[in-house]
Amino acid sequence: MTDQAEQASAAQQAPPEIPGKPTSASRTTLSHIMTHSDTNLLGTVHGGVIMKLVDDAAGAVAGRHSGGPAVTASMDEMAFLEPVRVGDLVHVKAQVNWTGRSSMEVGVRVMAERWNESTAATQVGSAYLVFAAVDADGKPRTVPPVLPETEKDKRRYQEAQIRRTHRLARRRAIMELRERRVAEGYED
Numbered sequence: 517m518t519d520q521a522e523q524a525s526a527a528q529q530a531p532p533e534i535p536g537k538p539t540s541a542s543r544t545t546l547s548h549i550m551t552h553s554d555t556n557l558l559g560t561v562h563g564g565v566i567m568k569l570v571d572d573a574a575g576a577v578a579g580r581h582s583g584g585p586a587v588t589a590s591m592d593e594m595a596f597l598e599p600v601r602v603g604d605l606v607h608v609k610a611q612v613n614w615t616g617r618s619s620m621e622v623g624v625r626v627m628a629e630r631w632n633e634s635t636a637a638t639q640v641g642s643a644y645l646v647f648a649a650v651d652a653d654g655k656p657r658t659v660p661p662v663l664p665e666t667e668k669d670k671r672r673y674q675e676a677q678i679r680r681t682h683r684l685a686r687r688r689a690i691m692e693l694r695e696r697r698v699a700e701g702y703e704d
Contacts, residue, residue, distance in 0.1 A: 534658055534659070534660045534661070535660060536660050536661040536662065536663040537581055537660045537661075537662060537663060538662075538663045538664075538665050539611055539612060539613075539662055539663065539664055539665050539666075539669045540665060541580070541581065542577045542578075542580035542581035542611065542612055543577065543609075543610070543611040543612075544573060544576050544577050544580070544609075544610055544611075545573070545607050545608065545609045545610075546569060546572060546573040546576070546607070546608045546610075547605060547606065547607045547608075548569055548605075548606050548608075549603070549604070549605050549606075549631055550565075550600055550601065550602055550603065550604045550605075550606060551602060552602055554602070555602060558599075559601075559602075560599040560600060560601055561599070561600035561601065561602070561604070561606075563596055566596070566600060566606070566626060566640075566641055567591070567594060567643075569606065569608045569626070570591075570594070570608055570610075570624045570626065570641070570643050570645070571588055571591070571645065572608075573608040573609070573610040573624060574588070574610045574622040574624050574643075574645045574647065575588065575647065576610070577610040577611060577612055577622050578612070578620050578622055578645075578647035578649070581612045581615070581620060581659065581660065581662065582620065582647075582649035582657070582659040582660070583660070584649065584650075584651075584657070585649070585650050585651075585652075586620070586647040586648060586649045586650065587647060587648055587650055588645060588646075588647055589619060589645075589646040589647060589648045590645065590646045590683070591643060591644070591645045591646075592643075592644055592645075592646075592679070592683070593642070593643060593644045593679075594641070594642075594643040595641055595642050595643070596640070596641050597639060597640050597641055597642070598628070598638065598639075598640040598641075599640070600626075600628050600640055601628075603630060603631050603632070604628040604629065604630060604631065605628065605629050605630070605631045605637075606626060606627070606628050606640075607626075607627040607628070607629075607637060608624060608625075608626050608627075609624065609625045609626075609627065610622050610623065610624045610625075611623055611669075611672075612662045613644075613662070613669075613672040613673055613675070613676040614662060614672075614673050614676030614677060614680065615659050615660070615661050615662045616659075616680070617656075617658060617659070618648055618649050618656035618657055618658060618659055619646055619647065619648050619649075619659070620646070620647050620649070620659055620662070621644055621645070621646055621676040621679065621680065622644070622645045622646075622647060623642075623643075623644055623672055623676070624642060624643045624644070624645065625639060625641075625642050626639065626640050626641035626642065626643075627639055627640065628640045644676070644679060646683070
């Protein structure tokens with residue numbers, strides 16, 4: 517086979533190159549006013565309500581970036597920095613920080629401000645979620661690479677790579693521990 521024929525054959529087998537998308541292409545903000553139905557037993561907004569808003573905003577960003585359905589694969593480093601109260605207007609800001617072959621890390625910042633005051637919003641939470649792009653059969657599909665635009669975007673991309681390395685190392689260590697325990701005769 518000639519070099520030209522080999523290259524043509526390889527090009528037919530390899531998936532087509534997907535053009536990258538800038539970070540700003542899928543960045544979004546979801547805003548919601550907190551009411552009494554959102555409260556916990558302490559009278560502040562329930563953390564689960566905030567987590568749902570975080571997942572909703574991150575899912576919208578992942579779907580926009582990947583151009584189709586994306587499912588939550590994991591949520592980590594969810595930090596609640598300040599309580600949210602009834603009457604707060606909550607803004608959930610999300611963007612794709614990093615992409616792999618079929619997965620994306622979405623960073624989310626949760627801001628809150630009083631609905632009837634003109635004070636600046638303050639950060640009340642943050643989270644990182646990993647989404648997997650899926651096709652109609654629920655199988656992974658390729659996502660476009662994210663193209664960081666600003667210095668902040670570049671920093672977030674680099675930090676996301678570190679978090680990915682830690683996620684994979686943690687998963688590997690847990691699987692190795694489970695295998696050792698089974699080999700030692702322990703049943704979990």
